[in-house]
Amino acid sequence: MKKLEKDRLSAFLQQIGEEMPLFVPVQKEEGAVFTRWSPEVTPQLGAVRTVRSPKDLFFPQCEALYTLKTEQGKLQIAPQKRAEEPFAVFGMRGCDARALQVLDQVFLTEPVDTFYKARRENGVLLTLACRRPDTACFCTVFQNDPADPLGDVCLVEGDTCFFLMAKTEKGQAFLDRFASFLTPCEEPDENACRKEQANIRAIAARLPLRDLSLEGWGPGQTDARFSDPRWDTLSKNCLGCGTCTFVCPVCQCYDLHDYDTGHGVIHYRCWDSCMYEDFTRMSAGNNRPTRMQRYRQRFMHKLVYGPENNNGMYGCVGCGRCVVKCPSSLHIVQVLRKMRKEEEHAKL
Amino acid sequence: MQRIKETLTHWLQSGQVDRVLGWKEGDMPGLREPAFFENAEELKSLCYDAFCGPNLSKFLIAAGEKDGVTAVVLKPCDSYSLNELIRENRVQRDRVKILAVPCEGNIDPRVFENRGVLSVSIEGDQLHLTTLYGEENEPLARCFLERCTVCRGGRHAVYDELLCPEAEETPQKGDRFEAVRELEEKSEEERYAFWQETFSRCIRCNACRNACPACNCRECVFDGAALDSRQKAAAVPFEESLFHIVRAYHVTGRCTDCGECSRVCPSHIPLHLLNRKMILDINTLYGPYQAGDSDKGRSPLTDYTPDDCEPNQGKGA
Amino acid sequence: MPSCNEPLIPQVGVITAITEQTPDVRTFRIEKPEGGKLFLHQPGQCAMIGVPGAGEAMFSITSSPTQEDYQEFSIKRCGSLTDVLHALEPGDCVTVRGPYGNAFPVDTALKGKNLLFIAGGIGLAPLRSVIRYAMDRREEYGTIQIVYGARSKEDLVDLAEIETMWKNQPDVHVYLTIDRPQEGWDGHVGFVPDYVRELPVDLSQTVLVCGPPIMIKFVLAALTDLGYRKDQVYTTLELRMKCGIGKCGRCNIGGKYVCKDGPVFRCDEIGELPDEY
Numbered sequence: 003m004k005k006l007e008k009d010r011l012s013a014f015l016q017q018i019g020e021e022m023p024l025f026v027p028v029q030k031e032e033g034a035v036f037t038r039w040s041p042e043v044t045p046q047l048g049a050v051r052t053v054r055s056p057k058d059l060f061f062p063q064c065e066a067l068y069t070l071k072t073e074q075g076k077l078q079i080a081p082q083k084r085a086e087e088p089f090a091v092f093g094m095r096g097c098d099a100r101a102l103q104v105l106d107q108v109f110l111t112e113p114v115d116t117f118y119k120a121r122r123e124n125g126v127l128l129t130l131a132c133r134r135p136d137t138a139c140f141c142t143v144f145q146n147d148p149a150d151p152l153g154d155v156c157l158v159e160g161d162t163c164f165f166l167m168a169k170t171e172k173g174q175a176f177l178d179r180f181a182s183f184l185t186p187c188e189e190p191d192e193n194a195c196r197k198e199q200a201n202i203r204a205i206a207a208r209l210p211l212r213d214l215s216l217e218g219w220g221p222g223q224t225d226a227r228f229s230d231p232r233w234d235t236l237s238k239n240c241l242g243c244g245t246c247t248f249v250c251p252v253c254q255c256y257d258l259h260d261y262d263t264g265h266g267v268i269h270y271r272c273w274d275s276c277m278y279e280d281f282t283r284m285s286a287g288n289n290r291p292t293r294m295q296r297y298r299q300r301f302m303h304k305l306v307y308g309p310e311n312n313n314g315m316y317g318c319v320g321c322g323r324c325v326v327k328c329p330s331s332l333h334i335v336q337v338l339r340k341m342r343k344e345e346e347h348a349k350l
Numbered sequence: 351m352q353r354i355k356e357t358l359t360h361w362l363q364s365g366q367v368d369r370v371l372g373w374k375e376g377d378m379p380g381l382r383e384p385a386f387f388e389n390a391e392e393l394k395s396l397c398y399d400a401f402c403g404p405n406l407s408k409f410l411i412a413a414g415e416k417d418g419v420t421a422v423v424l425k426p427c428d429s430y431s432l433n434e435l436i437r438e439n440r441v442q443r444d445r446v447k448i449l450a451v452p453c454e455g456n457i458d459p460r461v462f463e464n465r466g467v468l469s470v471s472i473e474g475d476q477l478h479l480t481t482l483y484g485e486e487n488e489p490l491a492r493c494f495l496e497r498c499t500v501c502r503g504g505r506h507a508v509y510d511e512l513l514c515p516e517a518e519e520t521p522q523k524g525d526r527f528e529a530v531r532e533l534e535e536k537s538e539e540e541r542y543a544f545w546q547e548t549f550s551r552c553i554r555c556n557a558c559r560n561a562c563p564a565c566n567c568r569e570c571v572f573d574g575a576a577l578d579s580r581q582k583a584a585a586v587p588f589e590e591s592l593f594h595i596v597r598a599y600h601v602t603g604r605c606t607d608c609g610e611c612s613r614v615c616p617s618h619i620p621l622h623l624l625n626r627k628m629i630l631d632i633n634t635l636y637g638p639y640q641a642g643d644s645d646k647g648r649s650p651l652t653d654y655t656p657d658d659c660e661p662n663q664g665k666g667a
Numbered sequence: 668m669p670s671c672n673e674p675l676i677p678q679v680g681v682i683t684a685i686t687e688q689t690p691d692v693r694t695f696r697i698e699k700p701e702g703g704k705l706f707l708h709q710p711g712q713c714a715m716i717g718v719p720g721a722g723e724a725m726f727s728i729t730s731s732p733t734q735e736d737y738q739e740f741s742i743k744r745c746g747s748l749t750d751v752l753h754a755l756e757p758g759d760c761v762t763v764r765g766p767y768g769n770a771f772p773v774d775t776a777l778k779g780k781n782l783l784f785i786a787g788g789i790g791l792a793p794l795r796s797v798i799r800y801a802m803d804r805r806e807e808y809g810t811i812q813i814v815y816g817a818r819s820k821e822d823l824v825d826l827a828e829i830e831t832m833w834k835n836q837p838d839v840h841v842y843l844t845i846d847r848p849q850e851g852w853d854g855h856v857g858f859v860p861d862y863v864r865e866l867p868v869d870l871s872q873t874v875l876v877c878g879p880p881i882m883i884k885f886v887l888a889a890l891t892d893l894g895y896r897k898d899q900v901y902t903t904l905e906l907r908m909k910c911g912i913g914k915c916g917r918c919n920i921g922g923k924y925v926c927k928d929g930p931v932f933r934c935d936e937i938g939e940l941p942d943e944y
Contacts (some may be wrong), residue, residue, distance in 0.1 A: 032551050033463065049464045054553065055618060063553065067675050070762065072717040076700065077679045077719065077760035113674040113912045134483060136466050138378055151552050152691050205482060208782075209886075210468065211377075224921050228941040239409060241385045243560040245437040245616050248374050248553045255916030258675070258909050261814040262720040269717075271675070274915070278556075282917050285746030287880075303919060312924035326463060329614035330404065331376040331383035339377065 004177060004184040005163045005191055015039060015092065016182040020302030021090040021179075025059060027052050047093050047159070049320060050132050050139065055098040055251030056091050058122045061105065063248075063273050067117065067258070070267040084120035087345035090176070092128045096151025097141040097321040099129045101197035101251030103152065104319070107312035108254050116273075126176050130204055138322030140147070140211035140335070146319060148206050158198050164193040171258070211320075214338045219305040222313060229300070229304055232341055239330045244275030246301070246324040246333060252317045276300050301337050352399055353513060355421065357449055359390045361421050367447050368418030371409055373402040380470040384409055390510045398423060398575035400472060403456040403495060405610045407431035408563040410439075410441045427497065429506040430642030431563035436508065438604070438644045440566050446572065448620040449507035454518030455498035461488060496622065497609030500526035506545055507642050520584035522614050526607065530626045551617040558611035559595075560654050571596070597623040603632060603649035606642035633658045676910045677717060678705055679756040683737065684757055688824045689817075691744045692789055693753055694729060697738045697763060705763050708732055710773050711931045712795040713766025714834050715911050716740065721751040725926065728766065729792045731799035734910040741824055743789040763927070767911040771797050771875060771887035771901060776833035780873040783944040784911040785886050787859045787878025788817050791929070793903055794877050802836055804915050811836070814866065820852050842866060860885035868893050880944075885933060897935040904929050904937070904944050920944055 018024045019039040028037040034049035044201050068081045077103065077278045106122065108213040110116040125161055129151035132139070141148055150156060156172030158165045169172035177184065183186070195310040207211065218226065257274035260267050274281060276299050282290045304317030324333040354372075362368045371384040374395045376665045387393045405428040413420040424432060429450060435441040457477065462470070466482035477493045479486040506512065506519030559565045559572075572593060587629055598605075598621075607629060611621035632639050636650035636659070647653075684696035685934060697716075699705055708714075710893065717723035724746075730739035744753045754759070756832050761872055771777060786794045801808045817823045823843065834841050843861045844855040855862060859882055874895060878888050890900055906918040906925045913927030919942040922928065937944075 030551075032616075039814070051464055069679075072719070072760075072859055077762070079679060079762065080675060081673065081676045110718065115675070115912075115914060116673060117675075119610050132373075134464075134466060136464050137462075137482065209483060221922075226938075226943055228921075237387060241556040241557065241560040241614075243555055243614075245555040245557045245614070248555040249616055254914070256910070257915070259724065260717070260720050260722050267719040275555075275919070278573070282907045283750075284905075286905065289906055299919070300944075305920050307919060316687060325378060325649060326459070327616040331378070331381050335377045 003192060003195065005160075005187050006157075006164045006166060007159060010183050011045075011164070013080075015045065016041065017180060017183065018090055018092070020073075021085065025056060025089070026092045027093045034301075036094075039092075043125060045093060047130060048134070049135060050095060050136050051326070053323075054249055055101060055321065055323070057098070057101065057105070057251050059089070059256065060089060060102060060125060061109070061118055061273075065117065065272075066077050066268050066270045070260075070269065071265075080109055082117070084116055085124050086120070088126065090126045090128060092130075094127055094129045094151075094153065094290070095132055096129055096137075096148055096153070096156075097144075097319040098145050098251045098320075099127055099152040100141070100144070100146050100319045101321070102127070104252050104308075104312060104315050104317060105254055107315055113288075115138050125174070126155070126171075126172055127153035128155045130175075131156065131158040131199065132200060133159050133198070135202070135209060136204055136322060136326040137210055138325040139206075139209055140214055140322060141320035142206050143208070143214045143216065144316055144318060144320045147203070147204035155184045160194050160197050160198050163191075164244055165191065165198075186242060202304045209336060211322075211325075214306075215336065215342055216316070216338070218341070219309075221310040223306045224290055224302070226340075227302060230341065231297045232296055236332065236337060236340055237294040240284070240293055240297050240332050242277055242293050242296070243278070243329065243332055244277050245273040245327050245329065246332065248273060248324040248326050251321055252304070252319060276303065297332070301334065304334065305337075351400055354449065354451060355393055355396060357511060357513070358387075358396065358421055358423075359393055361447060361449075362387075362390060362393065366419065367421035369413070369416075369423045370396070370423075371406050371413060372396045372423045373398060373404065373406075375418070379463075379467050380457060381459055384445060388414075395433040396423075399457075400415070400455060400457050401461070401470075403613055405431055405561075405563065405608050407435060407441075407608075408509045408561065408566070410433065410446055411566055414441055414445055417443075421449060422446055423449050423552055424506065424509065425451060425456075426504050426506050427453070427502065427606070427608050429508050430640070431608045431610075432641035432642075433507040433645050434604055434606055435563060435566070437647075438566075443645065448506075448509045448511070450506040450512045451463070452504055452514040452520070453498075455500075455501065456613075457493050458495045461493045480500075495609060495613055496620070497607070497612070498523075500524040502607075502640075508645060527626060527630050529620075529623060530630050531578045532657075533623065537658075543593060548619055549594060551619055552594070552616060554593070555616060557614040557616060558619075559597060561614040562597075562601065562605075563608065563610070564606070565597065594619075594621065594624060598628060601625065602628040603651035604641050605629065606640070675764070675910065677715065677764040679721075680705055680716075680763040682755055682757050682759050685755070688741060688826075689822045692741055692822075692824050693744075694739050694741045694825075695752070695755075696737050696739050697761065698926040700760070702736075704735065704737060706738075706766055707928050708738070708766035709770030711768070711770040711793050711799045713768050713793075713908075713911075713926070713930060714738070714740070714763055714767040715767065716752070716909075717762035717764075717918060718744075718748065718751045718755070719762065723762065723764070723920075724748050725767065725911065727793035727796070727903075727930070729795050730815070731796050731803060733800055733803040741789065741795070750813060762870040764911060767908075767926050769928065771931050773797060773800055777801075777873055778932050779809060779873050781869060781870070782811050783872040783874045784811070784813045784815075784864060785859060785874065785876045785878070786813070786815045789821060789880070790878030791815055792877075794875055798833070800873040802833070802839070805836065809838070810869075810872075811864075811867070812837045812840070812842070812861055813841045814859060814871065815858075816846070816862065817848060818846045819849055819940070820845055838905055858882075858885070862887045863889045864893065866892065870894050874900040875893060880905070897938060898933055901931055902934060903931055903935070906944060 024039040027034040029046040035055040109118040132148040154170045308317035372389040374385040376383045469480045477488040501523045503522040504517040605625045678699040686694040729741040909915040910925040913924035918925035
C-alpha cells in the first residue's frame with residue numbers, strides 16, 4: 003500500500019495528464035462528467051455518481067469502424083485504427099469498474115471485439131472507494147464492495163491522504179511509474195485506511211436498497227419469469243425512452259449504420275436501446291412490437307439471460323443511475339421489489 | 351389531499367370513471383411516479399404534493415385505447431397539454447374526466463442528487479432533507495423546477511371539477527421569456543457557442559421527445575429508416591442540434607411550455623429555451639398565443655389570415 | 668479467414684452473376700475481386716451483405732459448400748436495402764461479412780438419414796444449400812423428399828434447377844404446390860402445411876423446415892399430428908440482426924442469440940425459448 007498526500011493530488015494528476023490522456027470527473031452544469039484532464043479542470047471527487055459511467059471511454063456512444071471508398075471502380079475498405087495510446091481513468095467507482103467486467107464477458111469472448119479490447123488493454127483504471135454512498139446506490143446487492151473497488155489501482159480517501167493499492171500488474175506498473183508522488187504506508191496508515199473502509203461498509207449497511215433480493219432471478223429462470231403478468235403492470239407507464247439504457251454502465255446493445263459523407267461512407271457503431279421500437283423491427287415484422295415486451299426484454303436480459311451467458315454475472319451493478327434518471331421511476335429497483343413483494347404476499 | 355381521494359373514489363365507485371391516473375410514491379424519497387388506479391383500495395396509495403412533477407397528460411393517449419373513461423389529476427400547467435391533445439384529436443374529451451388540483455410548484459429532483467437523501471419534507475420556506483450524513487436544509491425557493499419559477503399562474507385550461515377555485519387566481523410569477531431575451535441579445539457567435547456546448551451534453555436518449563405531450567406522432571421521423579439520421583446517436587456533431595431544432599420546430603404552435611422536456615433530460619439541457627424562443631416569436635409576429643388555451647381553433651402557424659406578417663418584415667424574424 | 672480476427676470488418680465481394688428467379692427474388696453470385704470464394708461455410712449459415720451507404724443485412728447462403736468457386740444468395744426484394752441490392756448489376760461491389768451462425772448438422776445428425784425438406788417461398792434459400800450438399804454427396808444420405816410451395820408458379824424459386832436437376836436424382840421426390848389455381852399449372856394447389864398432411868408419411872425422416880413464420884407454425888403442427896417427434900425436426904429462426912456475433916443484442920431471445928447460436932434450431936430447443944420469435 004502507498005499513500006498520496008492530498009496536497010500532492012494536483013501535481014500527481016498533472017504528471018499523469020502530461021504523460022497520457024487522463025480522464026477525471028469534473029462538475030459541470032448537468033452533474034459530474036468524466037472529462038479529459040487539463041491544467042484548468044478541477045476534479046470533482048465527492049460526487050459518487052457521475053451522469054454517465056466512464057463506459058464511453060471503452061465503448062464510445064458513437065465510433066467509426068471502417069470507411070468505404072470507391073477508387074478507380076474498386077471498392078476499398080479502410081478499417082479504423084484501434085486505440086494504441088495508454089490512458090488513465092481516475093476517480094472511477096467500483097460499480098462502474100465491475101460493469102466493465104461484465105462488458106469484458108460480452109466483448110472479450112470469441113469472437114473478440116477488437117475495438118473494445120484495444121481500449122481495455124490501454125486503459126488504466128484508478129478507482130475510488132465511495133466515502134459517501136448515495137441513497138440510490140445498491141452495489142452491494144451485486145457483490146460489490148464500495149470500500150474496496152475493483153480496478154487496476156484502488157484508492158481509499160482518508161482525511162489528509164489517499165491510500166493506493168495496486169490490484170493488477172498494470173496497476174502496479176502504473177504506481178511504479180508515478181512512484182515519486184507516493185510514500186510507503188506504515189502500520190498507522192494501514193490502520194487509518196482500514197478504518198475508512200470500515201466506515202464505508204457501515205454506511206453501506208444502512209443504505210435503504212441494500213436488501214434487494216435476487217432470489218428467483220439468474221440462470222434458468224426464464225420460464226418462471228417470462229410469462230409473469232406483472233410485467234404488464236410494471237411497464238404500463240414506461241415512456242419507451244432510452245434514458246435507462248444510455249446511463250447504464252452495463253447496457254451494451256449497439257447499432258451499425260452507414261453514414262454517407264458525400265465522399266466516402268463511414269460505417270459506424272452507436273449505442274442502441276432495446277427500449278426502442280425499431281430495435282428489432284425488420285421488413286418481415288417485429289418480434290417485440292409492444293412496449294411491455296421491450297421493457298421485459300431489458301430486465302430479463304439483465305437478470306436472467308445475461309447471467310446465463312456471462313458466467314452468472316448480472317447485467318446490473320447497482321450504480322443507481324436509472325433509479326435517479328428514469329422519468330417515470332420504472333427502474334430495476336421497481337422490478338426487483340414489485341416482483342418480490344407480491345411473491346411474498348402470495349406465500350402468506 | 352383527502353378531498354382529492356374522496357372525489358376520485360366517488361367517481362370510481364359511482365361508475366363515472368373506469369380508472370384513475372394520478373401519482374404514487376416512488377422508490378426514492380422525493381420522487382413520485384405516474385400510476386393508474388382501478389379501485390378504491392388502490393386509490394389509497396395515490397398521493398399529491400410538491401414532488402408530483404410528471405405531467406400526466408400524455409399517458410391519456412395510450413389510456414384512450416382502453417374502454418371507458420379515465421379520470422386524471424391535472425396541475426394547472428398540465429391541463430394546457432391535455433387541452434392541446436384534445437384540440438388535436440389525440441385524446442377524446444368525453445373519454446377523460448379531469449380533476450383540477452392547485453399547484454404551488456414542483457421540487458426539482460436534482461436537489462437530491464448524490465446527497466444520500468433518506469427523506470424530504472417541506473417546512474415553511476425550507477426543504478428539509480434527512481440524509482445518511484445528517485440533517486440539511488435548503489431554501490425552498492431554490493428547489494423548484496425551472497418551469498415553476500416562472501409559473502404562468504393557477505388557472506386550469508380544462509377540467510370537470512375544480513378542487514380549489516380560489517387558486518385559479520394565483521398570479522403568474524417572473525418573466526418566462528427573460529432567459530430567451532438574454533440569449534437573443536448575445537452575438538451570433540456567442541449563441542452558437544452556447545448551444546454547441548449545451549447540445550454536446552445530449553445523449554440522444556429521447557426522453558424529451560417521449561415525455562413531450564406535443565410529440566405524439568405515431569412514428570417519429572427520427573425512428574424511421576428513411577431519414578439518414580438515427581434517433582440514437584450523432585454520426586456528426588451537428589446531429590444533436592438537428593434533432594432538437596427539428597423537434598422544436600415541429601412542436602411550435604403546439605408546445606404549451608409545460609417544461610417536461612427540461613424536467614426529464616438526464617443531462618439537464620435547458621430545452622425549454624428553444625420552445626420559448628418559438629413561443630416568443632409567435633407572440634411577437636402573430637399576437638399573444640397560448641397553445642392549449644382552447645380545445646378549438648387553429649394555431650397561428652396552421653392558420654392563414656390576410657393580416658399575417660410577411661416573414662421578412664416581422665419584428666422577430 | 669479475415670472474419671476471425673476482425674468480426675465487424677467486411678471483405679469486398681464482386682457480383683459475378685445475377686439470376687432472376689421470380690418477380691421479386693434474384694440470386695446473386697458473389698466472389699472475391701480476384702476470383703474465388705470469400706470464405707468457407709456450412710449449409711444453413713448466413714452472411715452480412717452490405718451496399719455502401721445503404722447498410723447491411725443478414726442473408727442465408729444459398730449455395731452449397733460443395734460449390735468451390737463462389738457463394739450464392741437468393742434475395743427477396745422486401746425493404747430498403749434489398750431494393751438497392753436488386754438495382755445492382757454484375758460487376759458491382761458489395762461488402763460481405765461472415766459466415767455467421769450455426770449450420771444444419773449435415774455431417775452428424777443428418778448423416779445417413781432419410782430427409783424431408785419443407786420450404787415455402789424464399790424459405791428455400793437456406794434449404795437449397797443443404798439439398799445441393801446432400802445431392803453432391805448422394806451416397807451419404809437416404810431418401811430425399813422435398814415439399815416446396817409458393818404463392819404462384821412465378822414465385823417458385825429455383826424452379827428451373829428443380830425441374831432439370833433435382834427431379835432426376837435417384838431416390839429424390841419433389842412435391843411442388845402453389846397457393847391458388849393458375850393457368851398453365853397442372854400440379855398441386857394448396858398451402859404447404861395441408862400438402863404435408865396429404866403426402867405419404869415416413870417417420871424415419873429427419874425434417875428440415877424453412878419459410879414464412881406462419882407457414883413454419885402450421886407445418887410444425889402438422890408434423891406433430893403426423894407423429895414426428897420435435898427432436899427430428901429442424902427449422903430456422905429469423906430475427907433482426909446487426910453484428911452477427913452475438914453482441915449487439917437485437918437477435919437475443921432467452922439465453923440465445925439467433926445470429927450466433929442459430930439460425931438453425933432443433934424444434935425441441937425452440938420449445939425452451941421464450942415465446943417471442
